[in-house]
Amino acid sequence: QAVVTQEPSVTVSPGGTVTLTCGSSTGPVTSNHYPYWFQQKPGQAPRTLIYDTNKRQSWTPARFSGSLLGGKAALTLSGAQPEDEAEYHCLVSYGSSRMFGGGTRLTVL
Amino acid sequence: VQLVESGGGLVKPGESLTLSCAASGFVFYDYYMNWIRQAPGKGLEWISYISSDLRTTYYADSVKGRFSISRDNSRASLFLRINSLTVDDTAVYYCARGGVTSPFDFWGQGALVTVSS
Numbered sequence: 001q002a003v004v005t006q007e008p009s010v011t012v013s014p015g016g017t018v019t020l021t022c023g024s025s026t027g028p029v030t031s032n033h034y035p036y037w038f039q040q041k042p043g044q045a046p047r048t049l050i051y052d053t054n055k056r057q058s059w060t061p062a063r064f065s066g067s068l069l070g071g072k073a074a075l076t077l078s079g080a081q082p083e084d085e086a087e088y089h090c091l092v093s094y095g096s097s098r099m100f101g102g103g104t105r106l107t108v109l
Numbered sequence: 110v111q112l113v114e115s116g117g118g119l120v121k122p123g124e125s126l127t128l129s130c131a132a133s134g135f136v137f138y139d140y141y142m143n144w145i146r147q148a149p150g151k152g153l154e155w156i157s158y159i160s161s162d163l164r165t166t167y168y169a170d171s172v173k174g175r176f177s178i179s180r181d182n183s184r185a186s187l188f189l190r191i192n193s194l195t196v197d198d199t200a201v202y203y204c205a206r207g208g209v210t211s212p213f214d215f216w217g218q219g220a221l222v223t224v225s226s
Contacts, residue, residue, distance in 0.1 A: 048216075103152040
């Protein structure tokens with residue numbers, strides 16, 4: 001069974017730029033894994049930010065972008081805001097199966 | 110779009126439980142639907158999906174054999190039957206739309222299932 005890995009925690013300064021990554025134990029993450037990124041704030045349900053590597057939902061702020069970087073899926077936040085402090089989860093598809101990473105706790109400080 | 114889970118609560122190990130997800134604000138039978146769970150203080154775990162026409166279901170290896178997903182398109186409702194509950198099934202269970210022929214987009218607020226003697 002594949003394992004999806006994310007940084008446990010990352011800190012960014014207000015207004016700064018940060019990149020979160022999502023790797024797979026089976027090898028490079030590609031567009032064929034249709035990677036997703038979700039944001040979850042304490043006590044709330046997750047919210048979909050990015051799908052199919054780099055497509056934003058209609059509610060996703062433009063400061064969030066998705067890409068593939070060094071064999072991993074990546075979520076870049078440019079111009080971090082205090083309200084971006086949250087847990088970020090990636091999801092990778094393996095054929096019919098889906099696997100989440102362990103999540104990254106992003107602190108804006 | 111609204112997804113509202115129900116049926117959670119405190120159950121004893123070995124018991125069974127059925128969770129429901131009531132959908133509104135969209136054409137339910139046009140979408141795949143999913144169940145995803147989150148144990149306390151842990152990450153998300155995708156559990157299962159079901160196709161819009163009920164013909165296709167898929168489960169995570171960790172729940173195969175004990176979990177059963179179903180839907181009633183006439184009632185715009187999604188269900189998850191969990192048998193032989195264990196303490197490791199304690200989690201918030203979310204339903205979410207899409208993820209196969211269309212992207213994951215909307216999530217419910219979740220239903221808490223606590224398994225304890």
